[in-house]
Amino acid sequence: MIELAVFDMAGTTIEEHGAVYEALRHAVESTGVTVDAQDLQTWMGTDKREAIDALVRLGGGTPDAELVERQYGVFRAFLKERYEEVPPQPIAQADKALAELRARGVKVALTTGFSADVALPLLASLGWSTGEGGNLDAVVTADEVVRGRPAPYMIHRAMEKTGVVDVRKVLVAGDTA
Known part of the structure; x- marks a missing residue:
């Protein structure tokens, strides 16, 4: 049993109406790199700081701890805004x-x-x-x-x-x- x-x-x-995908993409792409849709899907279920680091690298960037933490803040703010616009259920x-x-x-x-x-x-x-x-x-x-x-x-x-x-x-x- x-x-x-x-x-x-x-x-x-x-x-949550795709808000996590949007927020993660926004946080990574606002560093100047492009996120491949398949890479985004691969990293969705992981820790978001780890995902930001990996996706920036995959996009050709060179993240450090400071950039990851800053972009995690961008992720959180974007997600909060989306959740206020269209509440999860x-x-x-x-x-x-x-x-x-x-x-x-x-x-x-x-x-x-x-x-x-x-x-x-x-x-x-x-x-x-x-x-x-x-x-x-x-x-x-x-x-x-x-x-x-x-x-x-x-x-x-x-x-x-x-x-x-x-x-x-x-x-x-x-x-x-």
């Missing part, structure tokens, strides 16, 4: 699916390539939370682990947070490899 269901946030449980029936899983005794965790300062307000805007009265058992953000996707660390961290120890009892679903 499945003890823990781990889902990605943007694009899997939350419809649960993907059709996602909130009901999460509730049904929990009602059946399956713990539910969300993972994301966002840092906590982006992810937690997004979840709050949907009324989703952990803790007493919350609809989630755990949330794991990219800044909690040494490496984001495709490394398994966010899944392992979700297991730690929920007390699940057997990987064979974990279901993972997302929209990127």
Whole structure:
């Protein structure tokens, strides 16, 4: 039996209308490089600072820590603006699916390539939370682990947070490899 269901946030449980793609593209291209659509797709599910670094390099730029941090700020500001224009919402029936899983005794965790300062307000805007009265058992953000996707660390961290120890009892679903 499945003890823990781990889902990605943007694009899997939350419809955010492509704002993450737009924000990441904008943050990278505002450095003067061009982002290939396939490269953008490849780096979508990863930690956004790591994605910015990689995409600037792929575009022919030479990023350093200062540039990555500055462009991460550009990413966050652009994303916040887009979310204010078109608020995210649960993907059709996602909130009901999460509730049904929990009602059946399956713990539910969300993972994301966002840092906590982006992810937690997004979840709050949907009324989703952990803790007493919350609809989630755990949330794991990219800044909690040494490496984001495709490394398994966010899944392992979700297991730690929920007390699940057997990987064979974990279901993972997302929209990127």
